[in-house]
Amino acid sequence: MVEFELLNKITQTPGAPGFEQPIRALLTDLLQAYVDHLEVDAMGNLIVLKKGSSDKKLMLTAHMDEIAFIVQHIDDEGFIKFLPLGGFDPKTLTAQRVIIHGQDDTMGVMGSKPIHMMSSDDRSKAPALKDYYIDTGLPREEVVQRVHIGDPITREREMIRMGKCFNAKSLDNRISVYVLVELMKRLSSKLPDHQVYGVFTVQEEVGRRGAQIAANYIAPDFAINIDTTIAYDVPGAQAHEVVTRLGAGVAIKLFDSSVIPDVRMVRFLKSVAQQHNIRWQAELMTGGGSDTASVQRAGNGTIAGAISIPTRHLHQVTEMVHEDDVDAAIDLLDKAILELTKHSFDFK
Numbered sequence: 001m002v003e004f005e006l007l008n009k010i011t012q013t014p015g016a017p018g019f020e021q022p023i024r025a026l027l028t029d030l031l032q033a034y035v036d037h038l039e040v041d042a043m044g045n046l047i048v049l050k051k052g053s054s055d056k057k058l059m060l061t062a063h064m065d066e067i068a069f070i071v072q073h074i075d076d077e078g079f080i081k082f083l084p085l086g087g088f089d090p091k092t093l094t095a096q097r098v099i100i101h102g103q104d105d106t107m108g109v110m111g112s113k114p115i116h117m118m119s120s121d122d123r124s125k126a127p128a129l130k131d132y133y134i135d136t137g138l139p140r141e142e143v144v145q146r147v148h149i150g151d152p153i154t155r156e157r158e159m160i161r162m163g164k165c166f167n168a169k170s171l172d173n174r175i176s177v178y179v180l181v182e183l184m185k186r187l188s189s190k191l192p193d194h195q196v197y198g199v200f201t202v203q204e205e206v207g208r209r210g211a212q213i214a215a216n217y218i219a220p221d222f223a224i225n226i227d228t229t230i231a232y233d234v235p236g237a238q239a240h241e242v243v244t245r246l247g248a249g250v251a252i253k254l255f256d257s258s259v260i261p262d263v264r265m266v267r268f269l270k271s272v273a274q275q276h277n278i279r280w281q282a283e284l285m286t287g288g289g290s291d292t293a294s295v296q297r298a299g300n301g302t303i304a305g306a307i308s309i310p311t312r313h314l315h316q317v318t319e320m321v322h323e324d325d326v327d328a329a330i331d332l333l334d335k336a337i338l339e340l341t342k343h344s345f346d347f348k
Helices: 004-012 021-031 120-124 140-146 171-187 209-218 263-275 291-296 323-342
Strands: 037-040 046-050 057-063 068-074 080-085 097-101 105-111 133-135 152-155 160-162 165-168 195-201 222-230 250-255 280-284 303-311 319-322
Touching: 004 021, 004 165, 004 171, 021 037, 021 046, 021 171, 021 195, 046 171, 046 209, 057 171, 057 209, 057 291, 057 323, 068 140, 165 171, 171 195, 171 222, 171 303, 171 319, 171 323, 195 209, 209 291, 222 250, 222 263, 222 291, 222 323, 250 263, 250 323, 263 280, 263 303, 263 323, 291 303, 303 319, 303 323, 319 323
Parallel strands: 057 195, 057 222, 222 303, 250 280
Antiparallel strands: 037 046, 046 195, 068 080, 068 152, 080 133, 097 105, 097 152, 105 133, 160 165, 165 319, 250 303
16 A cells, blocks of 8 residues: 555655755665665765675666756846756646745746737647746845756645545656655565665656666666556547556556567566566557666666556646556565566577
8 A cells, every 4th residue: 555645755855857866865764774785876866775695686766856947047027937857748837836946945836928918829829838937926136046047946736645546746756766665665674586776866857867877887687667657548548549547557668769678577577467466557658768778778788677657647747646556566576576586587
């Protein structure tokens, strides 16, 4: 069962790409009692280790950054222009609150041209990022004392429970961060057959940068990435567009636009799920990528695969995941770690 308060704390702690210190500090506090070693590399990845009985290395990754913004300009009236850190659908910014992490945290709202002032042509056009600005409600002299060019900006939205679902901002990828935290806690009382590295990576949303550095450093034999994926099980979706469904189980990645996971790892994950009656579904995502690609190609390469948490309304402040899928993800990883060395990874 998902622990609401812990997941809420993880989703609400800021961590824009390149500015992950707050979420990294939280995770350090949460994990230091459960692991044998903890370090932060030069890129900012948080690397934790649960020692095993052999020299074989398994690397588990979950990116801890969230899509966000960076302050670009403060105009003469104190309104703030910004640049995106990650992929945004501009229409989702309308009427949203944000937090500017400057000298002090400063609340702001996304402003744009009022509908009353729009021409008929304006109303028919999709909004663009350049059409928005941030209004703090403060005079310029106070804004420039609190906010500086280059400060990160994150979105503001509380997490709520809706039946067996959780709805919040930044569940991409904080739900996977939660999964990896819970997994490392479970492992604390076990002796795996191999070294288990849990890596909370940085800057995934701007090009999967942190994972590449961490994978080159660790040089794992095996790797499993944990991320979200699209659950397009909503009105208007054609059958082939669904990708995954909420509540139908953890997704095992077969394909995305950045990677074809190693077929040996895919077969292994499927076999573990089937052996232990863990609900799973296949994931083939035609858009978007994940840290799996960077890890698979690091160094001399690794046997890399991925699992994903089905998520509706991805890259919005109303992302939604199902508790059963989260529990299935933790169970699958837990069983896979214990059975990894028993499995033959020969090509067949």
